[in-house]
Amino acid sequence: MTNGAASAETPVQVEHCDLCIVGAGITGINALFVASRYMSPSQKVILLDRRDRSGGMWVDTYDYVRLHQPHGLFTAGNIRWTLGRDRSYLATKDEVLAHFDHCLEVAKQRVRVDPYFGWALESHHETGGIVRLHCTSSDGRLMVVEAKRLIKAGGFGVVPNDPLQISSSRVVSVSPDCCDMRGDRMRSSDTPVWIVGGGKTAMDTAHALITEYPGREVNLVAGSGTFFSSRDRLFPAGGRRWWSGRLTSGIFTELGRRFDGTNETEVATWLRTAYGTWLTPTTGNFLLGILSESENETIAAGLNDVIMDHVVDAVDRNGDTDLVFRSGSTKTIQPGSWIVNCTGYILRHDLPYEPYVSDSGAVVSVQPRSATHHLTSYMGYFLTHLLFLDKLGEIPLYELDAAALKKKSNAALPYTLGSLTMHNLSLIADSVPNKVLLDCGLDLDHWYPLPRRMIGTTRFLLTHRRERAHLRQTLDTVRERFDIRCGPLPRGATVGS
Ligand SMILES: Cc1cc2nc3c(=O)[nH]c(=O)nc-3n(C[C@H](O)[C@H](O)[C@H](O)COP(=O)(O)OP(=O)(O)OC[C@H]3O[C@@H](n4cnc5c(N)ncnc54)[C@H](O)[C@@H]3O)c2cc1C
Structure with missing residues (x-):
């Protein structure tokens, strides 16, 4: 120096x-x-x-x-x-x-x-x-x-994400990065929780709340919704690694063949049907997240309300506290409700x-x-x-x-990244x-035993x-x-x- x-x-x-x-x-x-x-x-x-x-x-x-x-x-x-x-x-x-x-x-x-x-x-x-x-x-x-x-x-x-800026003084606005869902603050309250976001952070947050506090009201405002790759299908456990599932390189190859730069909706439908898991009525976003079928089922069964919209604010008016959505609609919520910012981190x-x-x-x-x-x-x-x-x-x-x-x-992004x-x-x-x-x-192919991987690698190198x-x-x-x-x-x- x-x-x-x-x-x-x-x-x-x-x-x-x-x-x-x-x-x-x-x-x-x-x-x-x-x-x-x-x-x-x-x-x-x-x-x-x-x-x-x-x-x-x-x-x-x-x-x-x-x-x-x-x-x-x-x-x-x-x-x-x-x-x-x-x-x-x-x-x-x-x-x-x-x-x-x-x-x-x-x-x-x-x-x-x-x-x-x-x-x-x-x-x-x-x-x-x-x-x-x-x-x-x-x-x-x-x-x-x-x-x-x-x-x-x-x-x-x-x-780390900050809490959402909310006008209401009767809700608690937090982000997972500043408030652990399993911590004393959340545990000492029993008011409903509104999770804002539909991606992996929202799923982790819903799963943590539903499994830590059985019976607590947990709700999801999921935007346009999303789907995840099913962990069970990507990574079959135990002996099934030898015969079931599909190497990720094979899935990417097929995805590359199917996507032509214009048909993301069609490719999303194929991918979701073949390898996906989801719990929202619509699945407008896909961000390469992975979720297991059992996590998906636990969350789907534990959620009280799922709203397909985007939160803009929560306001106090006429004695009520209302969530206000991008579509213009509103939803009256219990005073003291928690609003958890799970709107994502990437890009x-x-x-x-x-x-x-x-x-x-x-x-x-x-x-x-x-x-x-x-x-x-x-x-x-x-x-x-x-x-x-x-x-x-x-x-x-x-x-x-x-x-x-x-x-x-947003819809074309994951398939373009695949290509x-x-x-x-x-x-x-x-x-x-x-x-x-x-x-x-x-390389996610490493999940599979060597002989299957070698077949996958050889196929890739040949084609x-x-x-x-x-x-x-x-x-x-x-x-x-x-x-x-x-x-x-x-x-x-x-x-x-
Ligand atoms: C909630 C969440 C969960 C995720 N889970 C997974 C997962 O399970 N598996 C997975 O594969 N991916 C996951 N991802 C995606 C994830 O972002 C990447 O996989 C990976 O961890 C990102 O690594 P990175 O090194 O590219 O970026 P980062 O982890 O963001 O690291 C970049 C580093 O660069 C430093 N830096 C940047 N600019 C400067 C500068 N000018 N001077 C000094 N330092 C600088 C930053 O401080 C930072 O520490 C997740 C993403 C999120 C948001």
Whole structure:
């Protein structure tokens, strides 16, 4: 470390490294895992995050959150969990955070990692083959990091939700992130609860309330409703792993074949019928969430009222307290009712556009404005491989402005992400050693025994080139139809082209 000086009074710490990763969530930890496979023990990685530990959004998301998928499938690279639970177990928040600690320790065995938690990247620029990052700490210190390469792993920028702003003084407005449904505050009350939202957080919240307080009035205002992938069908338990269920890669392949960029309603109906579970009368949204049939049944049986509308406010008038909905209708509710903000976290805040790789190839950016896969975790894993293999400039990966598409068509978003993932995986498969595909522990196919997986992988390797033209056509159609960024980086903007 050396000391520079921004002014006579402000000492600026200066650090040098071979790679700086900004973001220590599952994306950044996957980037670290991959980088550690290419770097030598004497090289140095700086891992920087404004949160005060690794884990990303898992650090401050609501306490009763659990993984959607069986725990072994949420990891960095091929790092195994040390939990010792049944393979179908859904890890709790604390267990997920403990696994982050473990992954960090594993990476540290291969490369030097200097964590800077409580530090935020404010800006960066490239000069003379070096990336200079300007960073500030939560207690006001300044630091410049000079890195040969930078991976920005900010993901979807998930932050805890505040309670909804409500006019009524006779309701209690909370969010799951500031009020644990199983905590003393909720337990000491017996008034009705109105959950606002229809996604996974709403389901977790309903499930927590219904199972903790049998008989309590729990209601759901579910917007246009949603469906979930059925966990039982995606991940059949016990011996059924050998003969039932379908590999996720097979489902994605079929989804890619069916979606043509215009027929999202038809594809949603197929997916919902074949693999879905749901409890709302309409299912206008699908956000890749996973729910078990038993959770679905418990929630459906325990809910008092399900309203398909959007809450705008709750107001006190003429001695009553009314929920006011976007449609203009109202619903009188009991004074003292709880209103729980479960309106979601993903793609809610505007993030600036950045290409997934800078012109020089030294900066990789993983965020939804230039998505290359359906989940940021996959992007962290595959883009880092391509970075270290010097392939990022060669391969015409499609990037999708997922935030723009969400604004224009929530309905088309998940299927476009599916086509994008399969298109880019096809290009990547042709450019990396097979081991890169096999070591991706995020791959939900890993649920199945090796022989079934090998059949799936072989089928993918034999057919993916044939599928690519249709996938590209679908993505081009989405671009034209919605007038959004969806295509390869412009020639000249990519590395080495
Ligand atoms: C409630 C909820 C439940 C979910 N459950 C699952 C699940 O079960 N399974 C699943 O696969 N996915 C789940 N997801 C999706 C989830 O967001 C991702 O899987 C994943 O955890 C996101 O990881 P990430 O690393 O991309 O982003 P994050 O976890 O958000 O991590 C990004 C990190 O970057 C840091 N950062 C960003 N910008 C800067 C900066 N300028 N300076 C310093 N640090 C910065 C942030 O502080 C943050 O810690 C869930 C999402 C939500 C909202």
